[in-house]
Amino acid sequence: MNPPISVSTLNVQIKSLLETTFIQIYVEGEISNLTYHNSGHIYFSIKDESSTISCVMFKGNTKYLKFQLENGLKIVITGSLTVYAPRGNYQILCNKIEPSGKGALAFAFEQLKNKLEAKGYFESTHKKILPKYPKRIALVTSPTGAAIEDMKKVASHRWPLTKFILVPTLVQGEGSAFDIVNSIKFADSLNCDIMIVGRGGGSVEDLWAFNEEIVANAIYTARTPIISAVGHEIDYMISDFVADIRAATPSNAIEIALPDINEHRIYLDSLASEYNNRFKNIIFNKQQELLNMKRLLEQNSIETKFTFIQTEINLLKSSFKTDLSQKILSSQNELNLLVSSLKNSFSSILVKSQNQIDLLKSNFELNHPDKKDKNGFVQISKNNKIISLDNVKIGDEIELQTPKYIASCILNKIEKQ
Numbered sequence: 001m002n003p004p005i006s007v008s009t010l011n012v013q014i015k016s017l018l019e020t021t022f023i024q025i026y027v028e029g030e031i032s033n034l035t036y037h038n039s040g041h042i043y044f045s046i047k048d049e050s051s052t053i054s055c056v057m058f059k060g061n062t063k064y065l066k067f068q069l070e071n072g073l074k075i076v077i078t079g080s081l082t083v084y085a086p087r088g089n090y091q092i093l094c095n096k097i098e099p100s101g102k103g104a105l106a107f108a109f110e111q112l113k114n115k116l117e118a119k120g121y122f123e124s125t126h127k128k129i130l131p132k133y134p135k136r137i138a139l140v141t142s143p144t145g146a147a148i149e150d151m152k153k154v155a156s157h158r159w160p161l162t163k164f165i166l167v168p169t170l171v172q173g174e175g176s177a178f179d180i181v182n183s184i185k186f187a188d189s190l191n192c193d194i195m196i197v198g199r200g201g202g203s204v205e206d207l208w209a210f211n212e213e214i215v216a217n218a219i220y221t222a223r224t225p226i227i228s229a230v231g232h233e234i235d236y237m238i239s240d241f242v243a244d245i246r247a248a249t250p251s252n253a254i255e256i257a258l259p260d261i262n263e264h265r266i267y268l269d270s271l272a273s274e275y276n277n278r279f280k281n282i283i284f285n286k287q288q289e290l291l292n293m294k295r296l297l298e299q300n301s302i303e304t305k306f307t308f309i310q311t312e313i314n315l316l317k318s319s320f321k322t323d324l325s326q327k328i329l330s331s332q333n334e335l336n337l338l339v340s341s342l343k344n345s346f347s348s349i350l351v352k353s354q355n356q357i358d359l360l361k362s363n364f365e366l367n368h369p370d371k372k373d374k375n376g377f378v379q380i381s382k383n384n385k386i387i388s389l390d391n392v393k394i395g396d397e398i399e400l401q402t403p404k405y406i407a408s409c410i411l412n413k414i415e416k417q
Contacts, residue, residue, distance in 0.1 A: 014088075021081075028075070029047055029053070029074070031072065032047055079094040116213070136162070137164050137195070155254050165190060181218040185222075192224055200231070210239040226243045381399045
C-alpha cells in the first residue's frame with residue numbers, strides 16, 4: 001500500500017489536472033453573489049436550476065468588459081478552470097464575458113442609457129438653448145479626420161462671420177474616452193458660444209468612446225451648449241441623448257449651429273421691397289387726398305358758382321327769348337346787382353383785411369427791435385422780463401436796452417406827468 005499524501009499535494013495534483021484538461025471552457029449561467037473588489041477584481045458565481053460554480057475575473061481583463069455585471073443577469077463566459085489550492089476550491093477564471101442572447105456593446109449601450117435616463121441626464125429642462133448668431137464655436141474632434149474638413153466647408157458657405165477653435169482630440173481607440181473628456185473640459189473653459197463634439201462615421205467599436213459614462217458626465221456638466229455629431233444619420237450614441245442638440249452628421253451640426261447667410265439676404269431684400277411698396281402707397285394716398293381737395297375747392301369756388309348761374313340764365317334767355325325777355329332782363333339786372341354787391345362786399349372785406357394787415361405791419365415795424373433806439377425810445381426790462389414804467393419803483397435795478405447797447409441802472413426818481 002502506498003503511503004498517504006498531504007492535502008496540499010492532493011490539491012496541487014487536482015489543480016494541475018483541471019487546468020491542463022479544461023484549458024478553455026464556454027459556459028452559460030445566471031450571476032449571483034456579485035462582488036466588485038477594491039483591488040479591481042470581480043468575484044461572483046454563476047448558476048442554473050441545480051448547480052453553482054464560483055468565478056473570478058481579474059483586473060487585467062475587466063478593462064475589456066463593456067457592460068456592468070448585475071445579479072440575476074444571464075451571461076456567457078469564456079475562460080478556463082483553476083483551483084485555489086489553499087482552500088481546495090475550484091472556480092472559473094473568466095477571460096471574456098458576454099450577455100446571453102445579445103452583443104456586449106448593445107447591452108452596455110442600453111444599460112448605460114437606462115442608468116443615465118434614470119438620473120435625469122436626458123431631461124429637456126437641462127437642455128441649453130443655442131445662440132442664434134454665435135461668434136465662437138469650439139470643435140472637439142480629430143484634426144486629421146474627414147469631419148473637420150466637412151465642417152469647415154459648410155461653415156465657409158453658411159456664415160463666415162463665426163470664429164472656430166479646434167481642440168485636437170483622440171476620438172477612437174484606447175484612452176480616447178479620457179481624451180474626449182479632457183477636450184470637453186478645456187473647450188468649456190474657452191467661453192465659446194457653442195461646442196461641437198463628434199467625428200465621422202465608423203464601426204460600433206470605433207465610435208464607442210462616445211458611449212462611455214465619463215463622456216456623458218462631461219457633456220452633462222459643461223456650461224457651454226453642446227451639439228453631439230457622431231457618425232452618420234443612423235448612428236445614435238449616448239452623447240447624442242445627453243447633449244443639448246443631436247446632429248445627424250458633423251456637417252449637419254454646422255447647419256444647426258450657424259444661420260444661413262443666403263436666407264438673411266433674401267429676408268433683407270424682402271424688407272427693402274416691402275418698405276418701397278409701403279412708401280409708394282403712402283405717396284399715392286397723399287396725392288389722391290390732394291386731388292380730392294382740389295376738386296372740392298374748384299366745385300365750391302365763386303367762379304364756378306357764377307359760371308353755373310350764368311349758364312342757367314343763358315339757357316333761359318335762349319328758351320324764352322320772345323315771351324320772357326323782360327323777365328330775363330330783370331333777372332339779369334338782379335344778377336348784376338348781386339354780382340356787384342358780392343364784389344363790393346368782397347372788396348370791402350379785402351380792404352378791411354388789408355388795413356388790418358397794414359396796421360399790424362406798422363405796429364410790428366414800430367416795435368421791431370431794430371427801431372427801439374429811434375426817437376429816443378428804449379426797452380425797459382427787470383429780471384430779464386420786459387416791463388413798463390408803471391411797474392417800477394425807486395431802488396429797482398433795471399436795464400435799458402437798444403439793439404446795440406444794454407445799460408444797467410438803479411432807479412432814483414419817478415415823476416408822474
